[in-house]
Amino acid sequence: MIYLDHAATSPVPREVAQAMYEVLTEQYGNPSSQYPLGLDMKKQIALWRDAVAKAMDCPAERLVFTSCGTEGDNWALRTAAWQNRHLGRHIVTTAVEHSAVLETCKQLEQEGYEVTYLFPDQGGVLSAAQVLEAVRPDTVLVSVILVNNELGTVSPIAEIARGLPARNPKTLLHTDAVQGLTTFSVRELGADLVSVSAHKIGGPKGVGALYISPRLRNPRPLLGGGGQEGGLRSGTEATAQIAGFAKAAELRMNSLRRDQDHLADLRVYAEERLLSIPDMVLVGRNAAPHILSLSLAGWPSQNIVNDLGAQGICISAGSACHQGKPSHVVSALKLPKRVAAGVIRLSFGPETTRGDVDACAEALRRHHDQRMPML
Secondary structure (H helix, E strand, O other): OEEOEOOOOOOOOHHHHHHHHHHHHOOOOOOOOOOHHHHHHHHHHHHHHHHHHHHHOOOHHHEEEEOOHHHHHHHHHHHHHHHOOOOOOEEEEEOOOOHHHHHHHHHHHHOOOEEEEEOOOOOOOOOHHHHHHOOOOOEEEEEOOOEOOOOOEEOOHHHHHHHHHHHOOOOEEEEEOHHHOOOOOHHHHOOOEEEEEHHHOOOOOOOEEEEEOOOOOOOOOOEOOOOOHHHOEOOOOOHHHHHHHHHHHHHHHHOHHHHHHHHHHHHHHHHHHHOOOOOEEEOOOOEOOOEEEEEEOOOOHHHHHHHHHHOOEEOEEOOOOEOOEOOHHHHHHOOOHHHHHOEEEEEOOOOOOHHHHHHHHHHHHHHHHHOOOOO
16 A cells, blocks of 8 residues: 555554553553552653653743644634623634634634635635734734645745734734644744644644643633643543654654655655656645645546556545535645646655555556546
8 A cells, every 4th residue: 555645644553553552451440540550641641741841842831732733723713702701792713724714713603703724825825914914903813824724825924923912912813723733833833823743743632732822811621620731631631642643753753854855756756656657747836745635637636546546556635525616625726627626635654655656646647548538
C-alpha cells in the first residue's frame, strides 16, 4: 500500500503504540485516586502535558486536553462567545474553515449571532487586511484556520493577531491549527485560542488539545463534573491517548528539521511529476509542504480516488464529498467547473518517499490516458 493521505490521519509509530500499551497494562491508575498508582499517573499527565506544550511552544498550564480537534474548535468558539457576551454578537471567519468551525458558527447564528464569512481568492489565499477590515466594534471573535486541510494554504495568523488590537482590542482570535502542529509557535502566532489534534502527527485518534490564553480570564468549562483539567473539562483523563500524544509530539520534535526539509523537497518533486500529466493543474498557493492540492480537470475526483484505491494507492478527493458536489472549500474558490470536479489531495508524512510519488504519478497518468473525461 502507498499511503498519501496524511492530512486525513497519520500512521502510529511503534514507539507511540508501545507508550500507550504500557499505560493500558501497567500504569492504569486513575489520576484522581489518592493512592500511589493514581498519584503517579497524575504526575505522568503533567509530564505529558509539558511535552505537548513544548511542541506548541506555550505554557503547559494554559493547555487543556480534549478528545479531538473538532471538540477544540467547538469549545474555542463557544468559550470566546461567552467571554465576550457583553461586547456583541458578531463573529468573523472564512468560507474555507474546517466543518467543525463552520457548523458551530451555524449553530451560533441560530442563537442570534451574526457571522461574516470571508472568501479567499482562487488560489485559496486570504490576506490579513481582508480579515481585519471585517472586524467591528461588536466582533467577539475572529476564527481563521492556520493550514487549510484541503488546500494546504497557510493563513497569516500572526499578522492578524498583530493588527487586531487596533481594530478592536477585545476581539479574541482563534485558529484551527490541526494541520500545522509542530510547525508553529503559539507565542509567535499570538492567537488566544489554538486547537490541535494528535492523530495528524503520528499520535492516536481520540485526543487533542486546546490552548487558552490568559486573556480568557474565566473560560467557560466544556464539561462539568469532577474538576479534571483544571475544572475546565471534567471526566477521567484518557491517559493512554494522552501518553501517545506526548510520545508522538516528542518524536516529531526530535526530527523536525529533517522532516521539514524532506517534505519541502518532496512537494517540489511531486509538483514536477504530477503537473507533467496532461490536464493536471495546481490548486492553492502559498501551501504547507505536506499538502498538495491538484485537479485532473474534467476527470471526476471520486472516480480517480476509487481507481487509485483499487491499486493500493490512498489519496483524497478534494471535491466530491457528497453526491458529486464539490466540497465547501472548493466551492469557495469559484473555480471553473472542470477544474472543481477533478480536485484531489495528496498529503505526505516523514516516511513518504519519491518512489511513492512516482507510483502515484504513473497511476494518475494511466487514469488520464485510459478513461474519458466526464466534463
